[in-house]
Amino acid sequence: MVRRFVREEIVPLEADLDPDADELPAEESARLVALTKEMGLYGLDTPPEYGGPDIDVVTRTLIALEATQHRAGLYVPCYGVFGGARQAQMFEATDAQKDKYLYPMLRGELKTFFGLSEPSGGSDPARAIQTRAVREGDEWVINGSKLWISGADRADYGLVFARTGGPGRSGVTCFIVETAWEGFKVARVVHTLRSAKYATEIHLDNLRVPHENILGQEGGGFAIANDRLSRQRIPYAAECVGVAIKAHEMAVEYAPMRETFGAPLSSRQGIQWMLVENEIDIRAARLLIFDAASKADRGEPFRTESAIAKLVASENSFKVVDRSMQIHGGL
C-alpha cells in the first residue's frame, strides 16, 4: 500500500518540484494527507490514544523502508504527509503543556525543533552542554547557543536542553521554548551535506522561560533526550536502507542499458560484483533492523540492537548509494 502510494502519488509530483524542495504545495499536501488518513496510517509515531495508527514497530519499519524511496525520501519521507510526532517526548508533557503545544503540533498547526547539540559537541551532550538556565522566581533565564538544529528557523516552539545543575546527566533540564520570545534568535543557517531541511545555529540571550515550561523533571532532561534518540533509531535505520534499496534498483535497471567498450555494463564482472555487494549490504542491514524491531515488539530490551542496526544501516547504505552512483557515471 505504501509502496504504491510512493510510486503513484509522490514520485510523479517530484518531476515538477525544485530538486531541493522539502515541502509540497499546500493543496497537494492536504490531498495526500487525506489519502494517508484513508489508509489508516496518518500520525506515524503517535500513540493510538493520541490519534496515531495502531501499528507495531515491525510495521513502522516496513513503512519507513518504503516511504523513503523517492528523491527527498531520506530527510522528508513522503514530504511529511504521513504526519507524525516530531517531538515524541512531548507525550510526557503536563496536561496544560499538551493543550498548548502537543495537540497543535499533532494537528500540524505548530512546527517544532529539537535543541540538544551545541558548538561544544553533540556525541556526548551530557558533558558537552554549556547552555545554562538560572532560576529567577517563576522564570528561568537561559543563555547559550545550539548548533546544527534542524528547522529552528521555521519552528513555532522547540525543546532546549540547558544545564540547571552540575556536570553530567542529572544537571540537564529540558525546556519548551517559543521561538517568538525575546532572547531567542536563529543566528544563521548551517549548510551541511544535505541541502533540504538544513540545520541552524541558535543563540539564546537572556531568554526568559516560565517555570511551567519545564518538560518532565528539573534535572531529568537527559533521560528525555536519550529516550527520544533510542526510540527513533529503528525507523532512522530503515529510512537509510529504503534509500539504498531505491539506489540499487536504479543501478540494476541502468547497468544493462549502458554500453561501454562494445558491451553493456551489466556484462562486466566488476559491475556485477558491485551489484552483488549492494544486495548483501542491504539484506544484512535489513535483518539487523527487523531483529531490533521484533525485539521491541516483544517487549524485550532493544537498545543495543537498535544502535547496531542504525550503525550498520547507515554505513551499508552509504556504500550502496556510492556504488550505485558510480554505475551511473556522470548521470
Ligand SMILES: Cc1cc2nc3c(=O)[nH]c(=O)nc-3n(C[C@H](O)[C@H](O)[C@H](O)COP(=O)(O)OP(=O)(O)OC[C@H]3O[C@@H](n4cnc5c(N)ncnc54)[C@H](O)[C@@H]3O)c2cc1C
Ligand atoms: C544535518 C544535521 C542535522 C542535525 N540536526 C540536529 C537537531 O535537530 N538537533 C540536535 O540537537 N542536533 C542535531 N544535529 C547534531 C548531531 O546530533 C551532531 O552533529 C552529532 O551528535 C555529532 O556531534 P558533533 O558534530 O559535535 O561531533 P563530535 O561529538 O565532535 O564528534 C566528532 C567525531 O568524533 C567521533 N567521536 C565522538 N566521540 C568519540 C569517542 N569517544 N571515540 C571515538 N570517536 C568519537 C564522532 O563519531 C564523530 O565522528 C544535526 C547534525 C546534522 C549534520
